[in-house]
Amino acid sequence: MIAEIWNWLSDSAHWHGPDGVPIHLREHLQYSLIALLIAAAIALPLGLLIGHTGRGSFVVVAIANSFRALPTVGLLTFFVILIAPHIHSTGTATYLIPSEIVLVLLAIPSMLTNTYAGISAVDPAVRDAARGMGMRGSQTLWQVELPNALPLIFSGIRSSFLQVIATATITAYVSLGGLGRYLIDGLAQQDYPQMASGAVLVAVLALLIDVLLAAVQRYAVSRGITGRYSRKRIVDPAEQQAMIAAAPLT
């Protein structure tokens, strides 16, 4: 099996042309990044607002959690059937728009609940101290609550990204591009080396992105919070809760 995958991956024919790895990799990243940016533009401000004001948290968290029970394949096929006939265009837009909607919907819950949880888990004494020092509400949010919540917000972004990368693989089933093409086409052609190589590429991509984001997180989060450079590791109970909560993937 390893030899088959190696042969497939080292065949230069698979790295050129419209069905080559670079093209499908670019498509995969493109779908994922568009969805992630739109989802972040919705989820992060909303999470900050809810965490800061404490209003509406119950409803939003309940909705975000119930989203996790929805089967991704079901959502994807449903939206494509619902929306695709109404888009009159040539090219991939017909399938791209419904797929992006699903990717955005799947990316929102982790980021939203983690941002909210991160802000609301900030020690009330810290918040009081900020107020005592004369900070206004917005200053407290940006200079105190946000930096404190960053580890949780990052773990939300990471699990959203993984979810989106995994689901973008499935969009190949509804005739989009991306690395999922190798899995779906390989299955249709009974070409196991192609499927397995595609699967390896997707898994490596997910892994690399997670490692990259972990590195960014390491340097973006204040060392006063991570305890980096100090010997004692602080285990934050809120972080543990979030690790449990930030689970689903496709």
Next chain:
Amino acid sequence: MIDYYRQNSDQINGWLGWHARLSALPLLFGLLIALPLGWLARRYRWLYPPVVTVAGLLYTIPSLALFILLPGLLKTRILDPTNVVVALTVYTVALLVRVVADALGSVSEDVLQAATAMGYRRLGRLLKVELPIAVPVIAAGLRVAAVSNVSLVSVAALIGVPELGQLFTNGFQLSYQTPILLGILLSVLLALAFDSVIQLVARVLTPWRRAVPR
């Protein structure tokens, strides 16, 4: 939707049964593997970082990729439901190991000393004191795993494994919404059912939490 269900009830019930089994077995196996692993990671502290890191890495693998890679590793056929059970067991273990280790770690030192003073040996203390106290946290992790398993099983329909996901692929091929909506409904209901059962079992296993009104 109800008419559609009536017309195809035998087939859909069969898929529902498969779906339930394919999501439940990994939960069971995953818990059985994660409990000793989590205990080890707690008992020998140096094991904790590598165990949590490996679990995190396994968790990043997209499910469709794992469903496809496992037949090559296990020498099974692509369509073999074993692949789905093994893949989801991997995810369940990856999620639960950390939860179990942290749950056991959160048992307070006072409780441990009291148990030791009452004459519990190490194994007895683990089974009769530490694990029961850890039940609510482990159950919370198990609920998350259950809900995500039910959703992940339907991905396996793309490679042709018979379960509720077949309603999605059939509906997509026919451009027909009804089976897809029915599939979403049944799979959400199934997730809810698992969730309720786990909560119920956790409640039965922790009678002391009901004795004192909070």
